Every structure is written in structure tokens, then in C-alpha cells.
Amino acid sequence: MFYREAGQFKTSYAADMAIFPIRQDRIGLGLILIGAFVVIPLAGNQFLLNSIMIPFLVFSLAAIGLNILTGYTGLLSLGSAAFMGVGAYACYKLSTFFPQVNILVWIVASGFVSSAVGVFFGLPSLRIKGFYLAVATLAAQFFLQWCFARVPWLYNDNTSGAIEVSTHTLFGLPVTGPNATPATRYLVVLTIVAAMAWLASNIVHGRIGRMWMAVRDMDIAAQLMGIRLLRAKLLAFAVSSFYVGVAGALMVFLWLGAAEPEAFNINLSFLLLFMVIIGGLGSIVGAFLGAALIHILPILLRALPALVGLNLGSATIEQLTFMVTGALIIFFLIVEPLGLARLWRIGKQKLRVWPFPY
């Protein structure tokens, strides 16, 4: 009923293999994009843009990156926060060396730096799998975070030990620094995230994505079919770290404006892993859903008592938020261990056959 597909015929192979084969989905996506690009920047207040949407998009991008590695290739990583840090510090170094160059160029370039570091720490993945690989990436997390705190060159010898973002402009408009309006920053982040999500969706649905999934499902079988494990796994690390690195650069340059090494601690790695697991392993939509649940839900929960007129102390609200979020995570994992993306898929299937389920 809601999804009436009658009359939608596929007349070419391209149409048959489309990522969104149903017209309603395409319209829905278009509406979401219009909402994101037009309605939110026009209607949203600063808090919505600065503290909800920008972080949500940054976390979504990082979750897509981690999903490529963990969800599609089956390589568990606990070092994602450190790779975000590599992106942020690379962008900081590059933009202070060459301040004239457009900042977007450096944000993308920092992804490549993160990619290179990711490949290096991905080398052990050829020999070790599962929990053991998680421990190896944990080493990357600690080592890189140690570098951010201990190598003065990385933070230009600032006495505070933190990196600070100065003002950069794009088409004459400031996009970083205190003078950039939230709407400008939001649109820049949204454009990058939308473009990269589109790219990721194409990668994972194509030859490379299938190769990764074959490795995930059984790497010996994949090898016997002619997939070169070395290339496949390192490519997964490279692409994943690229995404995570760009997310890190966006986080510092377009959201926080300054960062200490502590911003990239192990908690952030776990948070990203939770987003991926709760959102749904091996799903791009899942990355967005997971980021929404982990980042936006607590903000809503914190605002709730004031909305209904309850005057609770800030600490009480904080503890309640922790408990409710934790309980909801467990609830979702029990209801659907395969994540929110799977719930969405089931829901969609139900809608397609409603009201005559078979």
C-alpha cells in the first residue's frame, strides 16, 4: 500500500542493479537530502546545527569508515579514534605549513595520510584475526595517542599541547574558526559526508565490496577463488582509515575548533564501534542510524526533563541519561542483534506487502 510498486518495471541491467530499485525509496532519499541541504540550515537554530547535526554527520562518516573495515571485511578494529586523530593532526600540520591552500584540499589530503598509517597498522591483519587483531589495533590506538601527546612537532610546540584551528575561507566565506557561521560549517560537512557516503555505497556494492565480503565470510575460500588477501585486507584498511581520517579532520576543524590528544582516546574508539554494531554491521544506512542513536538520543534525553517541566539536577539527568541509553542499547540488541539497519529492512519489507502479508 505505502510501497505500491505496481507498474515499476526494470528494463535494463543497470536498473536491475540499482542501489535504490524502488521509486519510493528514491523519492524518500531526495526528500531527506532536500531536508538536510535546505530545510535544516534555514530552519535550524545554532544548537541544532552545532551540537546535533555537525557531530552526528562527523560520527556517521567515521562509522561508515569503521563499517567498511569491521562490517564489510570482518576485521575488528579498536584504533578508529587514533586514526581520526591522525587525520586531525595531519590536517593541522598541512594547513599550518601551507595556509594559503584551500582547507578542503587539506581535509581530503589528511585522509590519505591517515590511510597510509592505517595500512601500516593493518599489516598484522594478514596473520591474525578476530580478537587478536583487535588487540593489535589497540596498540595503534595507544601508540598514536602517545605520539599526539609526546611529539611536540605534531602540535607546533604549543605550550598548551593542543591544536588550535585558525580561520580559513572558502569562496570568501569563513568555514573554520570562530567567525564561520554554523550553517556554513554544517553545509560543508554535509557536502563532504554526502559525497563520501555516496562513494562508499558504490564501492561496497561493486567488485571491491564483494571482494571484501567474501574475505569476511571465509577468507580461505576467498583466497581459493582468486582474491588476493593481502590486497583486499590492506585496501580495506586504507579506505576505512581514509574515511575515519577525514572524519577526524572535520571533527577538529569544523566542529570543535581545538583539540587535545585526549579527544581521541579509547572511549571514542569504543563509541564508534558501538555505533557500527548497533547501527548494523555491513550497512551504510546503519552507520547513520547508529550515530544517531549514540549521539542524538542522549541529547534528547537530557533535554526531556526540562521539556516536561521536571527540575532535576544536572548530575541526576546525566546519570539517568547513561542508564536509559544503556538500557535502550541492550533492548535494541536483544530485539534485533543485526542492528537498526536490519530493523529498517524488516520494516520496509512489511510495508511493501502490507496489507496482504504472505
Next chain:
Amino acid sequence: MKNTRHALKILSGAVLALALAAPAVTPAAAEDSIYVPLFTYRTGPFGGSGTPIADGMHDYLTMLNERDGGIGGVKLIVDECETGYDTKRGVECYDSVKSKNPVMVNPWSTGITLSLIPKASVDKIPILSMAYGLSASAKGEVFPWIFNPPATYWDGLSQILKYVGDGSLDNLKGKTIGYLYFDAGFGKEPIPLFQDLSKDLGFTLKLYPVAPADMQNQSAKWLDVRRDKPDFLVMYGWGAMNATAVKEAVKAGFPMDKFISIWWPSEADLVSAGDGAKGFKTLNWHATGTAFPALQDIQKRVVDAGKSLAPASEVGQVLYNHGVYNSMLIAEGIANAQKLTGKKVVTGEDVRRGLETIDLDAARFKALGLEGFAAPFKLTCADHNSHSGTFIQQWDGAKWVKITDPIAPAMDKVQPLLDEAAKSYVEKNTGWPARTESCDSKS
């Protein structure tokens, strides 16, 4: 019918957007009140340090509301936002209070302060980072919107070293001094000064960094301390790090009277280490205890009246009084702003001027009901810090005992570093605005 689904989607989106926009609107400041947000942390690994400070700040302002009906007859709206000492949450708090016309923010974290410093002049919201934050922000010509009285971390270090050298830095020659520090912005800041001094004065410096993740696991550092046997140990710690360090010092048998900290350890940190902690020393710039009319008003009108989260025993503790002192500065900034502008309801811009003309002499302290609470000091347009003297207090097993007079900082060593740091901050942040704010000489 086909479009019902999308209509539903848009509708739910609109509801969501409304829900998100609402929190920013609901408790908006009324016309005849002054909105004072407090960024606090009562949860997480730093909650032990953050809670008494939050209580002190909250209770002093609440007391002003109860006793005087606010400041200059205008009620204060005191609103706490939990940051958990996390920079991301701090920035979120800032965004959530920004639309309610706050007269100033108190980040209570060096990391959050660093993120907010560039925004202050754009959003016209002054930042008061009392004895923490960026030391260079003491220079008012470069940082007109940032205030960090009454002393910087560099001042504090020179004061500790002066004490160690019996009043003069020159007596340090040949000594070994250890530095146990929180390995983040705040603990790292004194290192350049420490290293310069060690070279100039001829003492050996041993560094013992404690990573934030290892706050409660310092045994490796204390093995190093035992091996190096420093003559004195200086500590810049926060949260659970302080309590752990004192416990480890007791376990390692380190002479407690040679263990000197910056102004952040609390009574609770020392009580948990037991009798062995006797003799531990910290810097401080104000009195502890409740023997002041203002603090007795807090006890009577706020704590006993059940309007505070603080247990009665916490009132008068060193961190609680840090909070009280912080709120006294907030109140003074607002009162000065009212005097300067003649307005009752002041804005962030007015309060910036008010803070710049803070002149707390002995008579003013007495008028505030805090006679003898702290040494008089004065801020100017050029000096947002005052570089006041701080004294050493020693733990006697139950309370702090003041054991020295205020020690002045070694400004000949600190000033060049401040100038250098402010210059380099401006250079690294291209486009840093030059000061255009006018200067009031007196409120």
C-alpha cells in the same frame, strides 16, 4: 495514498526538529534577570574534584539570590550544565547556553577553555577561567575577553620553587626536583618554564607524566620516583590523579613535607590516604573554613534550607571555597558592570568591562562578608590575571594549616614566557583580532 508515507516522514521530521529546537527556547532568561550558566562536572573520573567546586559556585550565587534578591536587585538564573570534563560536552553546553544571553562562562577545564577562547570575542561572552586555562590569556591587550585571575600555572610553579629554595630561586642549585603531572594541556604547560629554570639555576629536573587513562594506576611512575629520589616533588594533578598520587607517596614512603602541589588537591584526596598523608603541602590563595559572614549565610540560607546538593561537612573545604571564590568574581564582575553602565540587566559585553575593573581591596572584601578571605587584588585592561601571591598550606591530618605568607611569583622569569606565548598564539591563529574594546579605568 502513495505519498502518505512521505507525508508521515516529513511530519515526524518536523516534530523532531521542534523537539530539538524547544530546549533552547523554554528556559530563556526573563527580561529582569541575569543568566549565569555554570559548566560543572559531578560525574565521571573528575567528579570527585568537580562536585565541591560546583557546589561552592552554585551555593554562593544562590545565597546572593536568597539574601539580597540577586545582584543590584536583579535575580540571577543559575543554570548548571554537566560537562563531565569532556571537551565535546563542554562545547555542547556552550552552544546550548549561548542563545540565552549568558553574561559569562566558566569552563572549569583547560581543554574546554582552549576551544572557547576564539569564540569569546565573536559571541561577546567573556570567559572566566579562574587560575587555569591558557596562561597567556593573562595579557588583556591580546585576550580582551578572557580572564584568569588570580595567578597562572607559571606563577604557581615559580611560587613553589621559591618556597623550595627558602624564598629565593638561587638556592636550588644542585637539587633534584621531580615533576609529577597530568599529561594533558594543564600539566604540560609549566614544563617550558621548569626546563628553562633548571638550566638557568642549575637544578636537575625529573619528569613523571601521568596519562589521563592511568590516573589511578601510577605505580610505574612511583618506581621511578623511588629510583631517582628527588629532593622535592612538585605535582600538577586533577581528579582521581591527586588521591592516587598521595596514596602512592605514602606507600613509597616519600617524605610528605617535600611533596608540594598546585592548588587543586582536596581534603577528600588526603583523607583517603590516611594518617600517612600528614605534612602534604599545596598552594592556595584564599582561606579554608567557614569563619566568614558570607559562608555562614550560605550555610544558613542555602545548605540548611535544603537548596544545595552539598553535605554540610563540605562547606568550607578548599575546593568548595575555590567555587565560592569563583562565584564571588562572577558577582563582582556583574556588580561592576551595573555600576559602569547604570543598567540593571547587564550583558556579556558589560560584564567584560566589569571584570576588567575588578578592584577587590580589603574594604571591598569586608563589604562582601569575606574579610580576610583572600589577599586584595586588582585587574586592569592590560593585566587580566593580577599575578597574585599564593601561600603554602599544609595538611595536618584533619585540615589545612597555612604555613607561609603569600609568596610573590618570579615575574622576571614568568613575564617573558607570557609575552612569548601570547605572541606565538597570535601568530599561529592567523587573523586573531587586535583589541578594539575600549578601556574603563574604574567602575
